[in-house]
Amino acid sequence: MSFLPQRCARKLLREPFQRRSLPLFLTPAFSPSRVQCFSSTSPAQSRVGGAAISVPPEVSLNLIDAPKDVTQSRGKEIIKLIAQIKGPKGELMLNIPSFLNVEHDATTQKTTLSISDPDNPHQRAMWGTIRAHLQNHIIGVSEGHICILSMVGVGYRATIETSATTVAPTYPGQKFVSLKVGFSHPIELGIPEGIEASTPQPTRILLEGVEKQKVTQFAAQIREWRRPEPYKGKGIFVNGETIKLKAKKIK
Structure with missing residues (x-):
């Protein structure tokens, strides 16, 4: 490995940063073509939140409007809908934030979740969390x-x-x-x-x-x-x- 001579190094440090010129052997390391991103995937992808939920035939899933006393929730979440899950084992309720959309297909018995702003970190974080809670509730009222x-x-x-x-x-x-x-x-x-x-x-x-x-x-x-x-x-x-x-x- 080659190093700069001591006299050249002192001269390079005394010059303003804008006027400094890199030696030839260091030029490839600082070239713009070597700048790479750590990830090339879209930030909107969620392995958990994007997966569809299978709803058994004996389980009913309904979305109802939230009462006024629970409309304003803590922090960044505003509750406007409540998921009502009924099954042979019992009934459970789950608060759905306003930024999360729930679509239920009655023919295929599949439920999918999506968020309104994929660039929002809080929405991406809660996407998979709410989906996991909803799946646990469906399994709970059907199997326990x-x-x-x-x-x-x-x-x-x-x-x-x-x-x-x-x-x-x-x-x-x-x-x-x-x-x-x-x-x-x-x-x-x-x-x-x-x-x-x-x-x-x-x-x-x-x-x-x-x-x-x-x-x-x-x-x-x-x-x-x-x-x-x-x-x-x-x-x-x-x-x-x-x-x-x-x-x-x-x-």
């Missing part, structure tokens, strides 16, 4: 969502109780999950409304519900009481979760 929690550890077990001593019920007929995960007292958690919990085995907890966010959020709350640790592999695992074991530190 399931979370399976596995308890690994000596003496770890769970039961479903109709009453609790440390937690007060928040709605009539609420049940509670009682955990024995190594503490001196049992952990009691109230099951949220709309979620069904069962224990097919003493070390298994099955959560079922229509809304995916509620099911996974309650599973995360249970997991927080005994998160999987990497040395003995003990803890509460959600949906086939695995953890890489570490070697013990020997002094």
